[in-house]
Amino acid sequence: MAGQSYNSLPRGCMVGFAMPFVLVGVAATGFLYWSTYQAYQAQSWVEVPATILSASVKTHRGGDSTTYSVETRYRYDFEGKTYHSDRVSFSPFTSDGDRNWHRAMVRRLKKHASDKTPYPCFVDPAAPENAVLERGARFSLMLLVSVFGLAFGGAGIAMLTLDRNPGWQEKRLQVAQASGQMWRVRSDWEAGEIRIAPLKRLRYLLPCLVLLSILALPTILLLPQEFQRESRWAYLGLIGPFAIAITAVKVFTAVWHQIRRGVTRIQLATVPGVIGGPVTGIIHSSRKLNMPAGVRVTLRCDRAARDSSETRSIAITETCWQDEQTILIDLKQSDANESAVPFDFVAPFDLPDSAPLEDEKVDWILTAKGLAVGSPLDITCEVPVYRTVDSSEDLKRPESLVADFSGPDQPDDILLELGVRAVDGGVRKRWWITGQKTLSGILTLLVFAGGFDLAAFLVFRYEGPWFIGVILGLIGFPLTLGFIHTMLWRCRIETASGMVRIRSGMIPLARWKNIPLDDFDRLSIRQTTRVNEKTYHEVYFQARNRKPITVGKGIYGKHRTLQYAAALWRQVIGSEPPEIKTRSFGDNDKT
Secondary structure (H helix, E strand, C coil): CCCCCHHHCCCHHHHHHHHHHHHHHHHHHHHHHHHHHHHHHHCCCEEEEEEEEEEEEEEEEECCEEEEEEEEEEEEEECCEEEEECCCCCCCCCCECCHHHHHHHHHHHHHHHHHCCCEEEEEECCEEEEEECCCCCCHHHHHHHHHHHHHHHHHHHHHHHCCCCHHHHHHHHHHHHHHCCHHHHCHHHHHCEEEECHHHHHHHHHHHHHHHHHHHHHHHHHHHHHHHCCCCHHHHHCHHHHHHHHHHHHHHHHHHHHHHHCCEEEEECCCCEEECEEEEEEEEECCCCCCCCCEEEEEEEEEEEEEECCCCEEEEEEEEEEEEEEECCCCCCCCCCCEEEEEEEEECCCCCCCECCCCCCEEEEEEEEECCCCCCCEEEEECCEECCCCCCCCCCCCHHHHHHHEECCCHHHHHHHCCEEEEEECCEEEEEECCCCCHHHHHHHHHHHHHHHHHHHHHHHCCCCHHHHHHHHHHHHHHHHHHHHHHHEEEEEEEECCEEEEEEEECCCCCCEEEEHHHEEEEEEEEEEEECCEEEEEEEEEECCCCCEEEEEEEECHHHHHHHHHHHHHHHCCCCCCCEEECCCCCCCCC
């Protein structure tokens, strides 16, 4: 058992388990397109008046569910002949659970029967005995089938495409436990080489995009007529286009990152990295890096746990330890089209092992970012770090390795990495700060803001329920303001003759403020957003009797934010920073 490899474990059982889910998705897709085709074909059918002979709702009870059907009989004349039919719509289901639709349909039929007025009927001229009362596809039923097909089909595809699922992960965990080598829970950890390629995400994103597009297309085609009918189901139908747009943004971002960054490999010198020992290796980038600017490599240990109370349970991530280096050398030749950046850390003896599968998850995270503007290197990955026979409580990192691998951690490097442009004009010094932005974040915010605004517009345009339009608008308007603020936010700082001239906010609405240099006495940070366990922060300078002024936005990670805040304070204020406080949301205290 100890020598068994995960790759040799059988997968036939999982395929057999996944196929019924996939078949349900295929059946749902077939129903959607068959209904759409039938409705399209019926557009050429001839409309004739029909006499309603009887109409009622029939209830079908069975097991834990109740379904309904319309029982009707009508008569119509076509080309001098009289025909009878009981067909209401093109639905292949004899009954379904949409009670409101069936009752509304029967009410209309009974009204025409009692008023002795004809009901429009659509007849196939090629086969006059083939007639239907409702030739359009039932949008509510198609929307329900779309969700049903997406849930089951998506689950089946996920089982077939994901490298690891809980059952097989448990098998691999058993293999690792039996061998006493817990880093074997992942095949790339076991091999000592971790590949980071943005296009790998397409393995999951493309099936999602294709499945969403296939299942949502029929309902998207019906949206205009549903809005004209003032159907409330149409607003739920907007979820499909929004989901497709968000997934398409993620696909575009992955392709863009692949083109720009290429493939990065983390080659570990020792497998695993050793607690109380070295965590050493080489970062291979398929793009040539600007090494005079350097590469900042960070290793940190994060412990995740859940803080549970009587009312809620939230996930909390704590950074137990962190170290970083600024690497200035490239092991590849200067004329090579790729780069190899070494790193060398020593993990303290008292830290926990990697535990990616435990309830109290422990992750050792390696990040590397080129400090040159526009550098293609920007990666984050998990590396295996465990206590082994080589662990030593007294092991120290050799100073010679530090001197060879890393350069000094200068404040200028930190600010340059985070997009701060400084100009020293002698008497007058200037700083331009634009804030940190990511392409995927901007596009995602744009899609959400535009989607809610478009939905609100369509509600009012087609005179839908006003309260739904108001709710959509109340969600979309702040998102739109947030997008505009993110794109237009700038901070400019000038210092001269003991005064600080600062402007922070949306250009051109932000106004200049003149504050004596000695009045600045407080420095603080605040977490603004949290996405996929990644936290982003803002930095504030504050003078006496004044509100905090934002001097940094969108900075990833609390540790990096603290470094940024201290470095910017030293450059602008010219003194050692005060104790950095953590502010809460809405805290604008002047005291």
